[in-house]
Each structure stands twice: as structure tokens, then as C-alpha cells.
Amino acid sequence: MSWPRKRVPREFPTLTFLVVLCLLLTLTNRNFATTANLRTLGADAVATGILAIGMTAVIITRGIDLSVAAILSLSALAAASLMAKGFTAHGAIAAAAFVGVACGLLNGILITRVLMPPIIATLGTMYVFQSAATLASEGQCIILEHNPVAAIGSGYAPILVLGSTALLATGILQYTRVGRYIYAVGGSEESARLSGIEANLIKMFVYVANGFLAALSGIVMIAIGSTFQANDAQGYELAAIAAVVIGGTSINGGRGSVAGTLIGVAITTVLRNGAILVGLEARWAQVIVGVAIFLAVAADKIRRENLVK
Amino acid sequence: MRRMALRLLSIKELPVAILLCSVCLYFSIYAPKFADPSGLMDVARQYSCHALLAVCLTLVIASGGIDISVGSVVGLCAVVLASLLSKTKADMASACAISVGVGILCGAFNGAAISRLGLQPVVVTLSMMATARGLAYVVAGPGVSTISLPASAHRLVTLGYESNLPVVIVITCAAAAYAVLSRSSFGRYVIAIGGNEQAARLSGIDVGRVKLVLYAVAGAGAGLGGILTTAMMSTATTDTGLGYEFEVITAVLMGGTSILGGEATVLGSVLGIAMAAALNRGFGLMGINDLWRMMCLGLLLISAVAMEKVRRSVLSSLESWRQIVFSDVR
Numbered sequence: 001m002s003w004p005r006k007r008v009p010r011e012f013p014t015l016t017f018l019v020v021l022c023l024l025l026t027l028t029n030r031n032f033a034t035t036a037n038l039r040t041l042g043a044d045a046v047a048t049g050i051l052a053i054g055m056t057a058v059i060i061t062r063g064i065d066l067s068v069a070a071i072l073s074l075s076a077l078a079a080a081s082l083m084a085k086g087f088t089a090h091g092a093i094a095a096a097a098f099v100g101v102a103c104g105l106l107n108g109i110l111i112t113r114v115l116m117p118p119i120i121a122t123l124g125t126m127y128v129f130q131s132a133a134t135l136a137s138e139g140q141c142i143i144l145e146h147n148p149v150a151a152i153g154s155g156y157a158p159i160l161v162l163g164s165t166a167l168l169a170t171g172i173l174q175y176t177r178v179g180r181y182i183y184a185v186g187g188s189e190e191s192a193r194l195s196g197i198e199a200n201l202i203k204m205f206v207y208v209a210n211g212f213l214a215a216l217s218g219i220v221m222i223a224i225g226s227t228f229q230a231n232d233a234q235g236y237e238l239a240a241i242a243a244v245v246i247g248g249t250s251i252n253g254g255r256g257s258v259a260g261t262l263i264g265v266a267i268t269t270v271l272r273n274g275a276i277l278v279g280l281e282a283r284w285a286q287v288i289v290g291v292a293i294f295l296a297v298a299a300d301k302i303r304r305e306n307l308v309k
Numbered sequence: 310m311r312r313m314a315l316r317l318l319s320i321k322e323l324p325v326a327i328l329l330c331s332v333c334l335y336f337s338i339y340a341p342k343f344a345d346p347s348g349l350m351d352v353a354r355q356y357s358c359h360a361l362l363a364v365c366l367t368l369v370i371a372s373g374g375i376d377i378s379v380g381s382v383v384g385l386c387a388v389v390l391a392s393l394l395s396k397t398k399a400d401m402a403s404a405c406a407i408s409v410g411v412g413i414l415c416g417a418f419n420g421a422a423i424s425r426l427g428l429q430p431v432v433v434t435l436s437m438m439a440t441a442r443g444l445a446y447v448v449a450g451p452g453v454s455t456i457s458l459p460a461s462a463h464r465l466v467t468l469g470y471e472s473n474l475p476v477v478i479v480i481t482c483a484a485a486a487y488a489v490l491s492r493s494s495f496g497r498y499v500i501a502i503g504g505n506e507q508a509a510r511l512s513g514i515d516v517g518r519v520k521l522v523l524y525a526v527a528g529a530g531a532g533l534g535g536i537l538t539t540a541m542m543s544t545a546t547t548d549t550g551l552g553y554e555f556e557v558i559t560a561v562l563m564g565g566t567s568i569l570g571g572e573a574t575v576l577g578s579v580l581g582i583a584m585a586a587a588l589n590r591g592f593g594l595m596g597i598n599d600l601w602r603m604m605c606l607g608l609l610l611i612s613a614v615a616m617e618k619v620r621r622s623v624l625s626s627l628e629s630w631r632q633i634v635f636s637d638v639r
Contacts, residue, residue, distance in 0.1 A: 064431065116614045117568055119375065119431050120558070127555055128607035131600040238439055251432050283446035290440030294422070297432050 010248050011260045013299075018267050021274065029277045037273070043224055045269040046158040047072075047217045047233070049262065051240040052247075053169045054213035056261045057206045059244050060173075061186045062253025063118040065207065067107060068214045069236040070129035075099040076218025077133050079149075080142040080228040089148035096215040103129055104211020108204035126237070134230040141229040144222070153223030161220055165213065170258045182206060186253030235286075242289050243268050246296040250304070268292065315627045321565030322577040324616055328563075329584045336591035343594055350473070354541060356586040357475035358383060358534035358550075362557045363564075363578040364479075364486045365530035369523050370561055371490070373503040373570025374423065374430040376524060378437035379531045379557065382415045383550030385441040386535030388448050391456035391545035394465075401465055409532035415441055416528015423524065424517035438554075445547050457544045469540025478533070479579075487575040499523065503570025552603075556585050559606050563613040584609075 025032040051068050058065045079096035083089070103125070110121040147153075152161060173179040184192040185199045193199045222228050247264030249256025271292065272285045317323060336343040362379050369376050390408040393399045399407070415437060422433045449456060458466060468474050490496035498519050501509040510516050531550075539545045562568055563584065564577025585606065592602045 110611060114611075114615045115618060116611070119377075120562070120568055120614060121611065123377075123555060123558065124607045124610040126607075127552075127603050127610075131604040131607070135598065135600045135604075238435070241435065242439075245432065251429055283451065284443065286439050286443030287447060288443075290436045290438070290443055293432065293436035293439065297428055297436070298422070298426055301426055301428055 010255075011257065011263055014246065014248055014260060014263045014267065018263055018270070021267065021270055025270065025274050025277065029274075031277055032274070037277075041269055041273055042159050044273070045265050046162045046224075047221050048236055048239045048243060048268075049162045049265045050165055050213050050217040050220065051236055052243040052261045052265050053165055053258055054210035055240045055244045056247075056249050056256055056258055057169065057173065057182055058118075058210050059186075059241075059249050059251060060182055060253060060256045061203055061206050062189070063111065063203065063206065064122065064241070064251075065107065065210050066119065066122040066237050067103070067126040067129055068210060068240060069233040070126045070133065071100055071103040071211050071214040072218040072221070072233045072236065073133040073230050074103060074129050074136075075215035076222055076228050076233070077137050077142065077230060079215075079219060080144065080222050081137070083144055083148055083222075084142055087148075092148065093219055096219055097212055100211040100213075100215025100218075101208055102211070103214075104208040105204070107211065108207035111207065112200040112203050130230070137230050139230060141227055143227045147223065147226040149219060149223040150226065151223075152220060153225075158220050158224060161216070165216070166258050166262055173258060178202070178205065183254055186255075188254070239268060239289065242293045242296075245293055245300075248296075248300065250300055251297060264296075311627060311630065315624070318620055318624050318627070321572065321574045322580060323565075324613075324620075325564050325577055325580045325584060329580055329587065332584060332587050332591065336587065336594070340591055340594035343591055348590065350476070352586045352590045354470070354473075354475050356582055356589070357479045357541075358538045359553060359557055359560070359585065360479045360579060360582045361482055361530045361534045361537070362527075362553060363560045363582045364483050364575055365527040366557055366561050367564075367566050367573050367575050367578045368486060368490065368499055369527050370558075370566050370568065371503045371570060371573030372499045372520060372523055373506060374520065374523070375558070375568075376416075376419065376430065376434045376527050377554045377558070378415065378419065378434040378441055379527060379534075380550040380553035380555075381438045381441035381445070382412055382528060382531035383535045383538060383553055384545075384547065385415065385445045385448070386412045386532040387539045387545035387549040388445045388456065388547060390536055390539050391458055392448055392450075394462045395456055395459045401462060405465075405536050408536055409529055412528040412530070412532020412535065413525050414528065416531070417521065417525040419528070420521035420524030424520040442547075442551075445549075449547050454548070455544050455546045458539065465536075465540045466543045469537055470543070475537050475541070478537070482530070483575055483579050490573055490575060495519070495522075500571055500573065503567075503572070505571075555610075556606060557582070559610040559613065560585050562617070563609055565617070567617060568614060 031037055051072065055065060055068065075096040078099045079092040082092045082095050107122055107125055110116045110125070111118050151157065173182060181192065181197050181202045184197055185202045189199050221232065243264035244256070244261050245251060245264070246267055247260035247262070249260060268289060271288050275284050275288060342348060366376060366379065386408045389411050390404055393404040393407060394401070419433050419437050422428050423430050490499065498509065498514045501514060502516055502519060506516060535550065538549055560581030561578045564574055564581035566573045566578060588602050588605060592599065
């Protein structure tokens with residue numbers, strides 16, 4: 001083949017799709033490309049975007065984490081209730097990070113020590129964490145009158161948080177030894193282990209990082225909304241997984257990128273926003289996300305088969 | 310002594326049976342109304358949908374697959390049934406048939422994507438989980454979350470809420486699944502695929518077709534379960550079946566079916582569901598918040614898989630010990 005296949009970035013098809021989608025919406029709907037709408041889009045995308053970055057690393061190791069939304073709830077509630085009691089922003093953020101890391105650690109232990117399949121382990125912890133969050137808050141909505149973390153949520157700050165998280169994650173995944181090990185473990189855990197990589201340690205790192213990012217995402221949600229309720233993040237794990245898979249990260253592990261995931265986040269956000277603008281009701285959103293996950297996985301499979309041929 | 314331990318350990322249902330007995334004992338002491346027969350029948354009816362799903366998922370998990378979309382498909386089928394009965398002039402039999410058909414369609418789609426396209430069960434059923442739940446919202450209509458069955462469907466409600474039919478259906482299905490799994494060639498194919506898919510394919514089993522059938526059966530089970538749930542509640546909501554997959558998978562794994570495939574017990578799954586039902590009734594009677602039950606189930610799911618690992622490793626070490634002894638004797 002004359003076309004230099006390696007030069008075409010893997011993200012190219014999804015990026016094209018995103019651009020075409022945005023162009024179509026801009027041309028057909030005058031409410032799409034307004035500053036107000038774009039700002040809403042940005043605020044929507046940040047929480048799932050941060051979750052999706054952590055999820056990318058997890059899925060690259062051939063794992064999955066269904067409990068991220070529950071970790072988000074638990075850590076955000078810890079932070080919000082502390083701030084409601086008059087704690088400083090630093091203390092609350094530290095508490096949230098601690099809860100997130102502890103939850104991630106539990107997932108990691110179940111997966112690497114108890115050797116549970118990630119989907120089962122995190123399905124179990126999802127219910128444990130979510131019930132704990134609802135029980136601890138008694139289902140009440142915590143409203144912060146003086147929001148100590150409001151600075152993170154105003155203006156372009158959330159986008160900045162998302163951007164720096166993405167840059168950091170890309171840096172780790174592409175340019176450090178840990179990053180290369182993450183890809184190696186996902187590609188073939190057995191060969192990674194045989195070549196001297198501590199696969200369990202790498203997996204543990206990935207789930208702990210995921211827990212930490214879930215906590216960060218929770219802080220951003222509080223910063224933007226000044227309120228938090230235990231079921232505010234319901235379904236976010238699906239949105240994050242959808243974004244990762246649509247962004248071209250292979251569910252079979254070993255391949256994927258944070259850049260692709262960000263495109264995936266943009267696509268799911270724009271699709272949801274576009275559906276409402278075009279006049280489809282919000283209830284179609286979940287169908288669209290479900291179908292999009294399926295199409296992305298099928299496309300990845302077909303692309304892989306073509307590469308083999 | 311060791312031989313007895315070996316024999317006891319090779320009974321897959323043993324842990325769940327012990328757990329079920331102790332939980333029932335505990336509740337009958339601390340919640341006096343627990344053992345009331347009509348109350349037990351109520352909870353059995355209430356859990357008939359779960360039990361049906363557990364029986365189907367036992368087969369799916371035995372083949373090394375998983376289906377996390379069953380809860381959403383139950384919701385979709387329930388909403389379809391209720392809408393057909395309340396918005397159109399459809400009679401009960403055809404409405405039920407259509408609703409089961411929708412379930413089979415969802416399941417067959419899962420099966421086709423997994424067996425023909427070779428996609429991973431986890432993602433395919435994850436996408437079906439989102440799609441079916443979304444479709445339930447779409448079918449229900451804008452702003453509608455609860456659809457009540459019309460008065461004309463009272464016969465269905467009577468069957469679901471007052472008769473023992475749901476329990477009879479469950480027992481029949483469980484017996485059928487048991488027979489298929491242990492007596493038919495199809496059952497042996499399922500176990501073979503779960504044990505080693507490559508080997509099963511090389512020995513001439515049509516792996517794709519077996520998987521397609523399994524997921525379609527799971528869809529049919531979800532459709533039937535949706536009808537049972539709707540009949541019992543006499544309403545369908547867009548949230549019907551939410552989280553069922555979690556309780557059902559917990560029950561199946563607790564019952565001794567291996568998540569890695571190749572080992573299955575229908576009896577264990579039914580006992581697992583009985584355990585979930587007992588917890589539900591006991592916690593309800595003692596006035597404990599439902600969320601504690603969810604947390605309990607989450608911990609049970611995790612400990613069930615951990616226990617399975619321990620059982621397997623003890624079993625294999627005992628087994629190797631026995632082999633050494635036998636070779637010495639010889």
C-alpha cells in the first residue's frame with residue numbers, strides 16, 4: 001500500500017467525525033455555536049472528562065472500573081460535608097483525595113490479590129461505595145453557602161483542570177517507564193510479567209490513580225455547582241466508558257490514548273447537546289450513548305482485523 | 310478425614326447452603342414474623358423475576374460469558390407490555406408474546422455481536438444496558454415514568470400477585486435448565502466452551518450458535534421476568550429492573566458457578582437468589598435501611614468470588630496430595 005499507514009494518527013477518524021458533527025450542528029442550528037452553549041458544553045464535559053482520563057489508563061491495562069461514579073459520590077460527599085462544617089478548601093480536598101485513593105486501593109487489591117475479574121470486583125464495590133455514600137449523607141443534598149473551592153469552578157478554571165490532567169496523563173502514558181509498562185501489561189500481561197514488569201503493581205497504580213481522579217472530578221463538580229447529592233453522578237461511569245471506547249482505546253487492552261478519549265468526551269457531549277438542540281428529547285440521550293459504544297467497539301474490531309490482513 | 314474434606318469441598322452449593330440456613334435461622338429468631346408461610350410466598354413471588362434471570366445467567370456465565378444488560382431488558386419489556394395493554398387494544402396473550410419477543414431480540418442482538426463479530430460480552434452487554442434502558446424511556450413517552458396496567462388486565466395481575474404461577478414458572482425453568490445442563494449435549498457444549506473455548510471449537514462444537522442461543526435465552530428470560538414483575542406490581546416504571554443484574558450475578562456467583570466459566574450449578578443459583586430474598590425480607594422486617602442490604606450484597610459478591618478461589622486452591626492441593634498417595638500405593 002502506498003499510503004504510509006503509520007503516519008495517520010489513530011485519532012484521525014474520530015476527530016473527523018467530531019468536526020463534521022460540529023459543522024453540521026453549527027450550520028443547521030443557530031443556538032449551537034453560541035458562547036453560552038459552548039460554555040455549558042464545557043462545564044458538562046469536565047466531570048466526565050476527568051473520569052474518562054483515569055478510565056483510559058484502566059482500559060489500556062485491559063481492565064474496567066464500574067465504580068468510578070460511586071467513588072466520585074463518596075469522596076465528593078466527604079469533601080462537601082467537611083466544607084459545610086467549616087473546613088478549609090485544602091482540608092476538604094485532601095479528605096476527598098484520601099477517600100478516592102482508599103477506594104481505588106480496595107479495587108486494586110481485589111483485582112490483583114484476590115484475582116477477581118475487574119468487572120465483577122468493581123460491580124461489587126460500586127454498590128458498596130454508592131450505598132455507603134447514600135447512607136452517610138442520608139440521601140440529603142448538601143448545599144454550600146460559602147463555597148471554599150468556588151475558584152476552581154468559575155470561568156475557564158474547570159477547563160484548565162481538565163486540560164492539565166490530560167497533559168499530565170499523556171505525559172505519564174507516553175513518556176515515562178510506568179506509562180510504557182501500562183501499555184505492556186494491557187498488550188499481554190503474561191509477556192509483561194515474564195519480561196520483569198511487576199504487572200500487579202502497575203494495575204494497582206492504575207486503579208488508585210483512577211480513584212484519585214474520581215475524587216478530583218467530584219471536587220470540580222462541587223466547585224461548579226456548590227451542591228452535592230449522592231446520586232448526582234449516577235451513570236457517569238457509563239458516560240466515561242463510552243467516551244474512552246469511542247475515542248479509540250481498545251477494550252482488549254494495550255492500545256489507546258488520552259487525546260482520543262478527549263475527542264470521545266467531546267463527541268458524547270456534543271451528541272447529547274445536539275440531540276436536545278435538534279429537538280429530540282433528552283430521553284433519547286441514553287439510546288444514543290449505548291449505540292455509540294457499540295458502534296465504536298465494532299469499528300475497533302473491524303479496524304484490527306484489517307490491520308491483521 | 311482428608312477424603313471427606315475433599316468430598317465436602319467438591320460440593321459447589323455447600324457454602325451458599327450453609328450461609329442461607331444461618332441467615333434464615335438468624336432472622337427467624339430476631340424477626341419473629343420471618344417464617345410466616347404467606348409472607349415467604351410473597352417474597353418468593355417478588356423474587357421470581359430474579360430467579361428466572363439467575364437460571365438463565367447461570368448458563369451464560371458457565372459458557373465464560375456475562376450479560377449485564379438483563380436488568381435493563383426487564384425494564385424495556387415491562388414498559389412495552391404495559392404500554393401495549395394501556396395504549397392499544399392488544400389482548401393479553403399477544404402483548405405478552407410481543408414483550409417476550411422484544412427480550413429475545415435484545416438477547417439475540419447481544420449474542421450475534423458476541424458470536425459473529427467476536428466482540429467482548431462485557432462491552433456488548435454494557436452498551437445494551439444503556440440502549441435498552443434508554444429505549445424504555447422512549448417507549449414510555451415524554452415525561453412518563455410509571456404506566457399502570459388498565460382494569461382489563463386484571464387477570465394478569467391476579468395471576469402474578471395472588472396465584473402461585475410465578476413460582477411454578479421459576480421451578481419449571483430451573484428444572485429445565487438443570488436437565489439441559491446435566492443431561493443434554495447442549496449443556497455439555499456450554500460447559501466445554503466455558504472450560505476452553507478453543508478446544509471446544511477444535512472438537513467441532515458450533516461455538517457461535519451455542520452462544521447465540523444462550524444470550525437469546527437470557528433475553529427471553531428477561532422478557533418473561535418483565536411480565537412477572539409488571540403483573541405483580543400492576544405497573545411498569547422506566548426504572549423497573551434497575552440493578553437486577555447486580556443481585557442476580559451476585560446470586561449466581563455465590564451459588565458456586567465459576568466466573569471463569571466451565572463450572573455451573575443451577576441449584577446453587579436458586580439458593581443464591583433465596584439468600585438475596587431472605588436478606589430482603591429479613592432486613593425489611595427488622596426495619597433496616599435497604600441500602601445496608603445493597604452493601605451486604607456487594608460484600609457477599611466480593612467474598613463469594615474470594616471463597617471460590619480458596620475452595621479451588623484447597624481442592625487442587627488436596628487432589629494432588631491424593632494423586633501422590635495413590636501413585637505410592639501403586
